[in-house]
Amino acid sequence: xxxxxxxxxxxxxxxxxxxxxxxxxxxxxxxxxxxxxxxxxxxxxxxxxxxxxxxxxxxxxxxxxxxxxxxxxxxxxxxxxxxxxxxxxxxxxxxxxxxxxxxxxxxxxxxxxxxxxxxxxxxxxxxxxxxxxxxxxxxxxxxxxxxxxxxxxxxxxxxxxxxxxxxxxxxxx
Amino acid sequence: xxxxxxxxxxxxxxxxxxxxxxxxxxxxxxxxxxxxxxxxxxxxxxxxxxxxxxxxxxxxxxxxxxxxxxxxxxxxxxxxxxxxxxxxxxxxxxxxxx
Numbered sequence: 001x002x003x004x005x006x007x008x009x010x011x012x013x014x015x016x017x018x019x020x021x022x023x024x025x026x027x028x029x030x031x032x033x034x035x036x037x038x039x040x041x042x043x044x045x046x047x048x049x050x051x052x053x054x055x056x057x058x059x060x061x062x063x064x065x066x067x068x069x070x071x072x073x074x075x076x077x078x079x080x081x082x083x084x085x086x087x088x089x090x091x092x093x094x095x096x097x098x099x100x101x102x103x104x105x106x107x108x109x110x111x112x113x114x115x116x117x118x119x120x121x122x123x124x125x126x127x128x129x130x131x132x133x134x135x136x137x138x139x140x141x142x143x144x145x146x147x148x149x150x151x152x153x154x155x156x157x158x159x160x161x162x163x164x165x166x167x168x169x170x171x172x173x
Numbered sequence: 174x175x176x177x178x179x180x181x182x183x184x185x186x187x188x189x190x191x192x193x194x195x196x197x198x199x200x201x202x203x204x205x206x207x208x209x210x211x212x213x214x215x216x217x218x219x220x221x222x223x224x225x226x227x228x229x230x231x232x233x234x235x236x237x238x239x240x241x242x243x244x245x246x247x248x249x250x251x252x253x254x255x256x257x258x259x260x261x262x263x264x265x266x267x268x269x270x271x
Contacts, residue, residue, distance in 0.1 A: 009180030012215070016184040019208040020191025028204045035184070035208060039215050042177075051218045051233060058237055059211065063244050067200075067207065070248050074200050074261040132221055132230020140231055147238040154242040161249035162256075 005045045011038040025075040029068055036060045048129040177219070185212040199254065199261040203247045210240040 015038060018031025036059055043052035136144050188208035195202040217233040251261055258265040 006176055006180075009177050012180055012212075013184050013187070016187045016191075016208045016212065019204050020187045022201060022204070025198050025200045025204060028201055032204055032208055032211070036211055039211060042215065043218055046219065046222045048218055048222055048230070051230065054234060054237065055214065058241065059214070063207070063241055066248060067204065067244070070251060071200055071204075074251060074255050075198060129218075129221065129230045132227040133234055135228050136231045136234065139228070140235075143231075143235055147235055150242055151238065154245050158245050158249040161246070162252050 005042060008038050008042040008045065011035075012042065025071045029064070029071050032067070033060065033064060036064065050129045050133060054133075178216075181212045181216045181219075185209055185216075188212065195263070197262055197264075199251055199263055199266075203244070203251065206247065207240075207244060210236070210244075214240075 012035055015031045015033075015035025018034065019028045022028035022031065036055065040052045040055050040060075043049075043055065188205045191205035192202055192209065195205065214233050214237060217229075217236060220232070221227060221230040254266065255261045
């Protein structure tokens with residue numbers, strides 16, 4: 001199980017390497033999606049499932065979708081590519097499915113992979129991340145209000161930046 | 174340094190290098206910034222797990238909130254500069270060049 005988390009860690013490095021060395025922003029977004037999916041799996045392996053779900057929903061489903069739309073606005077219409085990326089992706093994906101199936105199914109005797117977490121059991125146990133984030137409403141209520149106010153201000157900042165009524169012209173991009 | 178710490182540390186460094194050496198597009202720099210925020214989120218999330226304390230668990234949520242604000246503002250500036258200059262190529266942003 002330790003080696004699976006390390007594999008997720010190395011895949012995280014690969015994803016951010018893809019973001020840093022992208023031939024085109026389209027492939028940079030692919031690397032960022034890979035890094036966030038693998039990072040979510042990493043946090044799940046550590047046991048903090050709420051933090052992982054927040055990462056998926058807010059980061060991947062909120063921010064990265066907006067980034068994909070902006071990349072479609074601002075990037076080249078004919079980007080350069082990485083070579084036979086599709087073939088490599090298919091190959092790596094199939095090998096991963098095979099290895100994971102062997103590990104979970106217990107086919108390989110030395111790679112037993114349990115699917116039961118060790119820090120959650122019963123109804124009355126206190127989870128680390130659930131209780132910690134719930135402190136946002138009790139002890140951290142000041143920062144909660146500051147963060148909400150900051151988000152509202154950001155909405156108006158963005159509206160003012162892209163208005164372009166008398167400072168810049170609205171043109172077809 | 175333990176191996177998982179090395180993973181997010183090297184990811185942060187790689188994204189920082191990508192931010193420093195971005196080549197043509199402004200949005201590549203914004204993507205590298207987002208990757209730095211992601212590695213910081215993972216790093217901050219490992220703190221309550223390793224020390225078994227509960228209250229640092231809200232720090233990554235707070236960081237994600239402000240990172241969303243920053244990403245929105247950066248994308249608004251990207252859209253504004255694309256509307257003004259026609260594309261987001263960095264060699265077009267040369268108003269201060271003498």
